[in-house]
Each structure stands twice: as structure tokens, then as C-alpha cells.
Amino acid sequence: xxxxxxxxxxxxxxxxxxxxxxxxxxxxxxxxxxxxxxxxxxxxxxxxxxxxxxxxxxxxxxxxxxxxxxxxxxxxxxxxxxxxxxxxxxxxxxxxxxxxxxxxxxxxxxxxxxxxxxxxxxxxxxxxxxxxxxxxxxxxxxxxxxxxxxxxxxxxxxxxxxxxxxxxxxxxxxxxxxxxxxxxxxxxxxxxxxxxxxxxxxxxxxxxxxxxxxxxxxxxxxxxxxxxxxxxxxxxxxxxxxxxxxxxxxxxxxxxxxxxxxxxxxxxxxxxxxxxxxxxxxxxxxxxxxxxxxxxxxxxxxxxxxxxxxxxxxxxxxxxxxxxxxxxxxxxxxxxxxxxxxxxxxxxxxxxx
Amino acid sequence: xxxxxxxxxxxxxxxxxxxxxxxxxxxxxxxxxxxxxxxxxxxxxxxxxxxxxxxxxxxxxxxxxxxxxxxxxxxxxxxxxxxxxxxxxxxxxxxxxxxxxxxxxxxxxxxxxxxxxxxxxxxxxxxxxxxxxxxxxxxxxxxxxxxxxxxxxxxxxxxxxxxxxxxxxxxxxxxxxxxxxxxxxxxxxxxxxxxxxxxxxxxxxxxxxxxxxxxxxxxxxxxxxxxxxxxxxxxxxxxxxxxxxxxxxxxxxxxxxxxxxxxxxxxxxxxxxxxxxxxxxxxxxxxxxxxxxxxxxxxxxxxxxxxxxxxxxxxxxxxxxxxxxxxxxxxxxxxxxxxxxxxxxxxxxxxxx
Ligand SMILES: Cc1ncc(COP(=O)(O)O)c(C=O)c1O
Ligand SMILES: Cc1ncc(COP(=O)(O)O)c(C=O)c1O
Ligand SMILES: [Mg+2]
Ligand SMILES: [Mg+2]
Ligand SMILES: [Mg+2]
Ligand SMILES: [Mg+2]
Numbered sequence: 222x223x224x225x226x227x228x229x230x231x232x233x234x235x236x237x238x239x240x241x242x243x244x245x246x247x248x249x250x251x252x253x254x255x256x257x258x259x260x261x262x263x264x265x266x267x268x269x270x271x272x273x274x275x276x277x278x279x280x281x282x283x284x285x286x287x288x289x290x291x292x293x294x295x296x297x298x299x300x301x302x303x304x305x306x307x308x309x310x311x312x313x314x315x316x317x318x319x320x321x322x323x324x325x326x327x328x329x330x331x332x333x334x335x336x337x338x339x340x341x342x343x344x345x346x347x348x349x350x351x352x353x354x355x356x357x358x359x360x361x362x363x364x365x366x367x368x369x370x371x372x373x374x375x376x377x378x379x380x381x382x383x384x385x386x387x388x389x390x391x392x393x394x395x396x397x398x399x400x401x402x403x404x405x406x407x408x409x410x411x412x413x414x415x416x417x418x419x420x421x422x423x424x425x426x427x428x429x430x431x432x433x434x435x436x437x438x439x440x441x442x443x444x445x446x447x448x449x450x451x452x453x454x455x456x457x458x459x460x461x462x463x464x465x466x467x468x469x470x471x472x473x474x475x476x477x478x479x480x481x482x483x484x485x486x487x488x489x490x491x492x493x494x495x496x497x498x499x500x501x502x503x504x505x506x507x508x509x510x511x512x513x514x515x516x517x518x519x520x521x522x523x524x525x526x527x528x529x530x531x532x533x534x535x536x537x538x539x540x541x542x543x544x545x546x547x548x549x550x551x552x553x554x555x556x557x558x559x560x561x562x563x564x565x566x567x568x569x570x571x572x573x574x
Numbered sequence: 575x576x577x578x579x580x581x582x583x584x585x586x587x588x589x590x591x592x593x594x595x596x597x598x599x600x601x602x603x604x605x606x607x608x609x610x611x612x613x614x615x616x617x618x619x620x621x622x623x624x625x626x627x628x629x630x631x632x633x634x635x636x637x638x639x640x641x642x643x644x645x646x647x648x649x650x651x652x653x654x655x656x657x658x659x660x661x662x663x664x665x666x667x668x669x670x671x672x673x674x675x676x677x678x679x680x681x682x683x684x685x686x687x688x689x690x691x692x693x694x695x696x697x698x699x700x701x702x703x704x705x706x707x708x709x710x711x712x713x714x715x716x717x718x719x720x721x722x723x724x725x726x727x728x729x730x731x732x733x734x735x736x737x738x739x740x741x742x743x744x745x746x747x748x749x750x751x752x753x754x755x756x757x758x759x760x761x762x763x764x765x766x767x768x769x770x771x772x773x774x775x776x777x778x779x780x781x782x783x784x785x786x787x788x789x790x791x792x793x794x795x796x797x798x799x800x801x802x803x804x805x806x807x808x809x810x811x812x813x814x815x816x817x818x819x820x821x822x823x824x825x826x827x828x829x830x831x832x833x834x835x836x837x838x839x840x841x842x843x844x845x846x847x848x849x850x851x852x853x854x855x856x857x858x859x860x861x862x863x864x865x866x867x868x869x870x871x872x873x874x875x876x877x878x879x880x881x882x883x884x885x886x887x888x889x890x891x892x893x894x895x896x897x898x899x900x901x902x903x904x905x906x907x908x909x910x911x912x913x914x915x916x917x918x919x920x921x922x923x924x925x926x927x
Contacts, residue, residue, distance in 0.1 A: 224605045228612045231809060239607050243599040246592055252577045254592050256768040256814065259581045259890060293646040293770070294791060297805040301789040323790075330787045410806055415609040417646065417770045417808030434683045436654040437676075438647060452650040453763055455770035456584060457810055461609065537612060 225559035228537030229368055229512065229550045230390065231410040238464045238554075245460060255460055260453050265460075269449055272463035276420055279466060279474055280399040290421040290441070290449045291459045296389045296408040297323065299419060303362065303385055303404065304328035305439050309431045313337040313358045313382075317374070318345045318367030319543060320387060328362075331433075337361065344543070345370040347504040356381045360403070360427075366391035368411075369541040371514030371548060372507040377401055383427045391511045392420070393469060394553055395479045403427045411511075412553045414462030417455045469553065478553050485551045485560045486510035492564045496571050498522060502544055516546030522574060529566050538563070578912035581890030582721055582865065582903040583743065584763040591817045591907075598813060608813055613806050618813075622802055625816035629773055632819060632827055633752040643774040643794070643802045644812045649742045649761040650676065652772060656715065656738055656757065657681035658792050662784045666690040666711045666735075670727070671698045671720030672896060673740060681715075684786075690714065697896070698723040700857040709734045713756070713780075719744035721764075722894040724867030724901060725860040730754055736780045744864045745773070746822060747906055748832045756780045764864075765906045767815030770808045822906065831906050838904045838913045839863035845917045849924050851875060855897055869899030875927060882919050891916070 226233040249255035250264040258265055273289040292298070300323060304312070310332060314325045316339035328334050335358070338349030345367060354361045360383040366373045368390040377384070383403035392407040399405065403424040410416040421441065428442050437443045437451065444451050469478060490508060493499045493515045502514035517523060530538060540546040549563060579586040602608035603617040611618055626642040645651070653676060657665070663685060667678045669692035681687050688711070691702030698720060707714045713736040719726045721743040730737070736756035745760040752758065756777040763769040774794065781795050790796045790804060797804050822831060843861060846852045846868045855867035870876060883891060893899040902916060 222605075226606060226610055228610065231610055231613060231806065233610045234607070239599055239609065242609070243596045246596040246599060252575075253579060253889070254587070256592065256595070257579055257581065257584055257586045260584060260769060293648065293808070294651070295646065295805045298647070298791045301791060327789050327791075330789055408806060415810050416613060416806045417811055436680050436683055438651045438654060438680075452648045453584065453761060453769045455646070455808060455811065457768050458770055458808065536606070 222534045225533070225535045225562050226537055227535065227549045227551070227555065227559070227563070229541070229548060230408070230552070231416045232537075232550060232552050233554045234414065234461070234465060235468045235554045238461060238468055241464050242457075242461045255457060258456070260450065260456055265456060268460050268463050269454065272459055272466060273449060275463065275466040275470060276422065279393060279469060280405075280422065282399055282422065285400055286424050286426060287422055288425055288445045290423070290444050291418045291454060291462065292421055292444060292449070293418065293455055295419055296320070296387060296406060299387070299406040299421065300324040300327035301330070302439050302441065303406070304331040305433070305435050306428060306441050307360050307383065307385070307404070307431065308332045309359050311335060311358050313354055313361045315339075315349060315352070315361075315363040316341055317348055317364050317372060318370050320368065320389070321364040324362060324364070324387060345372065346502055348372050348374055348507045354378055354380050354382060358382050360385050362386070366509050366511050368512055368550075369543060370503060371509045371512040372503045373509035373511065375507065383424075391509070393475055393478070394482050394511060396475050409458060409462050414465050415458050417458035418462060420462070465554075481557065482510050482551065482553065485555065485557055486513065488557070488560050488564055489513045489549055489551070492567050496567055498571055498574060499567060502546065511551060513549045513551065514540060514544055514546065516540075522570065525573070526566070526570050529570060530563070533562050533566050535563055535566065575887045578886070578888045578915045579890055580888065580902045580904070580908065580912070580916070582894070582901060583761070583905070584769045585890075585903060585905050586907045587767065587814070587818060588821045588907045591814060591821055594817050595814045608810060611809070613803065613809055618809060621813050621816055622807065625812055625819060626802060628816065628819040628823060629775060632746060632822060633758075633775065635752055635775065638753055639777050639779060641776055641778055641798045643776070643797050644771045644807060644815065645774055645797060645802070646771065646808050648772055649673070649740060649759060652740070652759040652774065653677040653680035654683070655792050655794065656759070657684040658786070658788050659781060659794050660713050660736065660738070660757070660784065661685050662712050664688060664711050666707055666714045668692075668702060668705070668714075668716040669694055670701055670717050670725060671723050673721065673742070674717040677715060677717070677740060698725065699855055701725050701727055701860040705731075707731060707733050707735060711735050713738050715739070719862050719864050721865055721903075722896060723856060724862045724865040725856045726862035726864065728860065736777075744862070746828055746831070747835050747864055749828050762811060762815050767818050768811050770811030771815060773815070818907075834910065835863050835904065835906065838908065838910055839866065841910070841913050841917055842866045842902055842904070845920050849920055851924055851927060852920060855899065864904060866902045866904065867893060867897055867899065869893075875923060878926070879919070879923050882923060883916075886915050886919050888916055888919065
């Protein structure tokens, strides 16, 4: 039976990518496995360079002063690297969810953080709007898509100071003017590849302005100067990310995938809205096209619904404990067919009930 | 033709491990790839727990107050995590090579570092001995095997303070009383798995003694309290490390592999010594059983030797630029046959010359 994997991340990747990855583990270059080649060998240096330039190309940031890095440590390490590299006196953060909140907590170790807006008191079911970004702050930090709560920023401010964005759960999923951002970071394990690497895209001219000494592994400048190979990179994760970016490019890039993502989102949200058994969690205008969060109106149907879901080969739709209910994560590689399968189960439940 | 991969890391892994890894990329659990499952799913939590306990078991450290972690960031990130978590006033470091030197450089950002001994002026061709470790320092840091220079500590001091050791290039290769150490770290990409994860083994009671605030991702206590899953772990690299540790256990553990490693080392070093065309780089008593470094006595033979090497399917023996010549890295998964192949080429060169 076909599996429909709605996991919130790590998550489904294109089948062709999985096949190429498995083949490379057996034989990547001249009889050697991808896992045993030197990271300084030409074939891998080419992979790294290809991945870095594909990332910039797909975001439309080539030749605009940006550098792409594939680092280790997950997006969680970026919470602290951003502060270490950019925070001199004070920064402004938009608190739109658990991850934004953690980013704030880590940055506070280094200096003063001001919450420019927050939806914490509403358990993050909406995106704050109408906030001002002070001109004398070091940077503004926001989270484009709130994986846990299923909200997404539909527009971004014209920030008078460098704008940093955690795009872990929606990078490469929709067209944006990415040149509005000065630093973008994203764990690979949603739209880009397996867990184990993090993409960081930086406008180089924002660096070098803080007075603290930055440890080498935490220093963006150091990584840039070494071509994202300051130390041994996570070879496999970078390779699979490169394959996924190639897949996306061949598909027609962000423009093409955005259409697919919108179709999937329209399908699930219209079912959530029209089906009286289900209720959406986040406010309509801020709904994420990546993570749809919803609950059952009648908890008595829980068992029936979940066994029907299981029977349909659907996996990974349990909501995060801080929201409850369900979360359907529909990243780039999830097919429209998978969403159709879920929606069918939801409407079947309605006929039964 | 069979490839003989002497790469210094990433490096050769057991063939059976590669095959299991490739299969898991296609189907790990119930039709889902290892790359698309949630890291919070039972199958992966089991992998992580299995890898952590195998590491302690193989080192003989079970039930002795140690915890094993599989982190991201490479051994280079440990250079700074060690200092952040343990350095309050002053620490002593043994400077035995490029990596030790880098560990010192990163720790200096946080406080005072004293070089207890150094072989830097001899381009690290020996291990300093007869040094004293001051009782009032926070910890003592050493590097068990110097990958670049081919030297290895054959004995360790009875340190009056916590002893921290970078075992990146010889962990699991020889029997030691590992309980002498309070913190051991090692990038996976030599004896343990692919690049992308780092094993850290810590005696828990040395933690919590510094006054600084430690960022979550840099905090060993935080990682321990979350079972090495504070954030999304590098799933694939941890899985392959687990497979490699299982392979080693089935082989008979460190005791069994040590015998193999000694055979390989004896073979290459006796060729280096007896063959008048080659000269060992490091002093005999400190020779590494993992990385044998040597040079050609007559540079005119370079081209001939290297083309013979290539013809024999041997790869990865170019020395690091700071030593020159050749380096044969003979990690656990490299077979005796591969060393025989190299030694044959060396002796063939002698007959020709
Ligand atoms: C928006 C966002 N930021 C940060 C993270 C943390 O990522 P990591 O586990 O790679 O540290 C996540 C993980 O799901 C996320 O969704
Ligand atoms: C002894 C030693 N320590 C540290 C490192 C750095 O490891 P990483 O590249 O994982 O940061 C190496 C890499 O070869 C090494 O051999
Ligand atoms: Mg969130
Ligand atoms: Mg409804
Ligand atoms: Mg060294
Ligand atoms: Mg000789």
C-alpha cells in the first residue's frame, strides 16, 4: 500500500532522490561509497559547490552579495549563531511560536532582546501585525512559518535594519522577494533533505560588525572563507540536499512547486472548513500552506478517525502536544494524492457519523 | 578491481554496513525511508538508544556514571563545548598536533589556557612526556591520536583533575582503561560512521561547575537531559554509526579489532623501516597504529611510485600538506589485504629502483 507521510520533519523526500541517495551509498565515485570518500576530494567539493549555488539560484539571490552555507547543528544552533554574529546591543524579535520563543531565549544570553510583537497569549494561533521595527536595533528576527501552530507570515515588513528569518519549515515552498532578507536559515529536514545539515544564506556585508570574539565554528565569516568546509561537513546530508534542490529546479523551481503547494493547501483547508466534524486551529488569514493544524469537534470520534487514517496508509498527522488535535504537514515532496487520501478519510468520517 | 581506501577520514566503513545503510534509505520501517521518518518515532528512538548504549558497552563504561551523546558539529565544535562547559579559570592542554593546537585556540576565547607540553617546534613528530598536571586547573586536555602527524599517545597520565581527550582518530581501535577519562569526544568519520555526528562520552559528575550561562545547544547537561535529542539529531549518521558499532561488537569488540590493527601497523611500519626507499616521519615509540606517515628518500621516484599506487587501486595516501609525503590511514574497517596491497607496491618499487 502507498504510504502517505505527513510527518512534520524529518519528512517525505522525492522518491527519485531516495533512490539516488541509496545508490550513492553503494557506489558514488569509481567504486567508492559516498560515505567513504574524502570531503576534500574533487567529486565532493563539486557537490558542495553545486548545492550552494543551487540554493542561491532557486532563491533568486545569485550575484546579489549573498553566500550560502551548509552547516551542522540544526536550526537550533542558528538561534545562537545569529546572536553571536550580529547582536551588539539590542535586537527585536517577533514571537510567533515555540521556535521563535526558543530563538529569543538563546539570544538573551548574549544581550538585550525586545519582543516587537507576540501572539504567545493566544497560544500562537495568529501572526502579530502592525508592529514597528526600531531603526537603532542591530537586527529584526522573524519566523516565516510556525511549524507547530500552522501559521505563516504572508507578508514581511520593510525592515530598516537587517532582517533575519528562520525559514526552516517553508523555505523553497513559495515565491518571495528573498532579497528583503539579510540572513535566512533553515534546517534541511523539511523541504530540502534529511536531518543533519542547515542551510544559511547570508548577505555578507552585515557581518563583522560586533565586538565580541566569535568561536570559529560559530563564525559565519570563518565558514564563508572556507567555502562551507571549515571542518568536515555532513557529506551525506549535503549530497541529498543537493539532489533535492536539483529535483526542484528540474520541476520548474519555486514558482512551479508553489502552485502545487497551494493546491494541496486549498484542498485540506476547504475540507476542514466545510466538514462540520473538523475545526481549523489558526486564524484563516495566517494559515500555513505547509502545516495545516486542526481538531475534531467531537472527541468521541477520535478512535474511529485515527483507525481510518491508519488503514488508509496515512502517517504522521498527530498534532504537537502544545496544540493537540492533528497536523498535516504538506512539504514540497508530499504529493497532491496524499492530501486527497487524507481528505477522503475526513469526508468518509462525516458520512459515517 | 578492489579499491583500497586509505583515506584519513571520512574513510572506509564495513561493506555490510554500507549495504544496510543503502537498504534503509529505501525502506527502513514499514515502507518508509530512514530519511523520512520522524526522529521521535519509536524505531528511531530505539536506534539512538542502541547507539548510545553500544558506545558505552564497547568502551567498558556502562554503569560507571557516564553518558553517551551523538551530537552535530564535528570534533571542532567540541573544542569550544569543552571550554564552555568546563573552563572556569584555567585549563592545561597538551599540544601534540594541528587539532590539539586548534582546540587550544578555541578554548582561549573563554579563559586562560596553559600548554602543559608541546612538540610544535619539532613539527609534532613526537609526543611530549614527563609533564606535570597542576592540581588546581579545571581540566587537562589531550589528543590520543594525531591524525595528521601519525603519532599516538601510548600511555596516559593519572590526572589529578578531569581528563578530556579528543579520540577522533583512534576511538574503538585499541584497549584502554577508558574510565581514566572524564570526557571523550570523537567525530564519527573515522572508526564509527559517516561524517555528520560526533560521539561525546561524559562522566556526568564533572558538569555543572562553571558559572557562565551556556547556550542550550552547547550545553552537555541539556543534551543529556533530552536523551541526545534536544533538537533534530542527524538521523542517518547516527543510524550508520549504530550499525558500525554493532559490526564491531559482533567481531569481538575492541579487543578483537586491536589485534587486527596491530597486524596492519606492524606490516606497514616494517616495510617503511626495512625498505631503503622510505622513511617514517614520527619517532618510533610514538607511532600511530591508525595513521602511518612516511616519505620517499628520493623524490625522483615520486611519479613512478604514485602511478604504481594508482594502478593497484590504492587511494587516499597523500600526506597532509603540513607533513608532506604519504599517510596510510588504517582505520578499523580497512582490511589487512589493503595494507598488503600497499606494502607490495612499496617493495615492488624497491626491486625496480
Ligand atoms: C521553524 C523551526 N525552527 C527551528 C526548528 C528546530 O530545528 P532543529 O531541530 O534542526 O534544530 C524547527 C524544527 O522543527 C522549526 O520547525
Ligand atoms: C584528532 C582530530 N580532532 C579533530 C578533528 C576535526 O574533526 P571535525 O572535522 O569533525 O571537526 C579531526 C579531523 O580529522 C581529527 O583528526
Ligand atoms: Mg512553531
Ligand atoms: Mg469544519
Ligand atoms: Mg593532528
Ligand atoms: Mg626505510
